[in-house]
Amino acid sequence: MARDEVAATGTQLLDRAVAILKFLGDIGQHGATMAMIGDVLGLKQPTAHRIITALERHGLVDRERETKRYRLGLALFAMGAAAADGTGLRVLARPALMRISAATGDSVFLMARAGFNTVCVDRQQGSYIIDSLTGHIGGQIPMGVGPASQAILAFLPSAEAAVIVATNAPLYKQYAPLTERKVKDALAAVRQNGYAIDHGELVAGISAIAVPILPPGRDAVAAIAINLTSARLTEERLPTLVNMLQSEVRQIEESLNPLDEPRLGSAAAAMVSPRR
Numbered sequence: 001m002a003r004d005e006v007a008a009t010g011t012q013l014l015d016r017a018v019a020i021l022k023f024l025g026d027i028g029q030h031g032a033t034m035a036m037i038g039d040v041l042g043l044k045q046p047t048a049h050r051i052i053t054a055l056e057r058h059g060l061v062d063r064e065r066e067t068k069r070y071r072l073g074l075a076l077f078a079m080g081a082a083a084a085d086g087t088g089l090r091v092l093a094r095p096a097l098m099r100i101s102a103a104t105g106d107s108v109f110l111m112a113r114a115g116f117n118t119v120c121v122d123r124q125q126g127s128y129i130i131d132s133l134t135g136h137i138g139g140q141i142p143m144g145v146g147p148a149s150q151a152i153l154a155f156l157p158s159a160e161a162a163v164i165v166a167t168n169a170p171l172y173k174q175y176a177p178l179t180e181r182k183v184k185d186a187l188a189a190v191r192q193n194g195y196a197i198d199h200g201e202l203v204a205g206i207s208a209i210a211v212p213i214l215p216p217g218r219d220a221v222a223a224i225a226i227n228l229t230s231a232r233l234t235e236e237r238l239p240t241l242v243n244m245l246q247s248e249v250r251q252i253e254e255s256l257n258p259l260d261e262p263r264l265g266s267a268a269a270a271m272v273s274p275r276r
Contacts, residue, residue, distance in 0.1 A: 016043060016047070016051055020048075020055065021060065021061070023040060024061060030069070031070055033067075034048055034052055034068075055073075056070070059074065060073050061073050089112065089213075089221065089222055093110045093122065093213075093252055101125070101126045103244065104228070106126040107123065110123070110222060111149065111152070111210070111222060112152075112221060113221065113222070116164055118143055118148060118152065120140075121137065128228065143164045144183040145171075145178060145202070146198060146202060147197055147208045147210035147223075147225055148196070148210040150183065150210070152212055154186075154188075154220070155219065156219050175202055195209060195242050196209070197210075199233070205229060205230050206228070207227075207228055207232075208227045208228070209233070210225035210245075211224055211225075213252055215253050216256075224245055224248065224252075226241055226245065
C-alpha cells in the first residue's frame, strides 16, 4: 500500500473527502476528471480513486460517462435542503422575505451561520437585480464579511466571536478594504444599533442592511438582509427599511420556540438586543 494511503485514514481521510467536495463545488457544472482532482489537491491517484469512488457510491458525486468528469451529486442537494429546513427557519422566514421584497423591490436574503462561515439559506429576488457576495442559495462567505454575517456575529458570546474573527482575519484580505479591525468596530456598532449596514464598501455601488434573528434564550441563529443599490439607500429611507426588517424578524423570533427546536449554542444570557 502506498505511503500516503496508509496516512490517509481517520480525520485526514475525511479532510481530503471534504476538500474534493469543495473543489467540485467551486468548479461547478464543468466538473473535473479524477486526474485533475488529484493534481489540484495533491493526492496520489490511488488515494483520489479510493475517496472519489466512495463519494460516488454514496451519491455525493456523479460521473458523466462521456467526459468522465465528476460533479457534485444530487444527494448533496437533498442533504442541503434538509439542513436548510432542519430548524424550520427557512419555512418560517420565507413569507417575510417575500413581503419585504414585494414592498421594497429589492433582493432579500436569509443568511445562517455554518461554523466559521455564513451560508445563504434562502433568497427572494427583487425587481432590481443585483449581484451578492454569496450568489446563489448555498453560497458561503467567511463570518465577519458583509452585514448579515456581522449581524449574527455581533450577538454570539464575545469569546466565541473573538475566535471566529481571529481565525477568519487572513481571509478578510480577499474583501478589501475589510480588515480585522473594521470587523471588530462594525460588531460594536451592530450591538449598539441593532442592525448591520454596508454603504457600498465591499462591492462598489451595492449596499446592504441586515437584522439578526435572536430567538428567546438562544444565540443569533441567522439574519435577514436587504441588498440594494447604494443610490436607493438614502438617509430618509434607512429607518423605514430597518423598521420593516425588525418587524418581520420579531414575528420569526416569536415562532421559534426554544423548547421545540434544537439549540445551536449556549445562550448569550447577558446580551440584550437594543431593539427589544
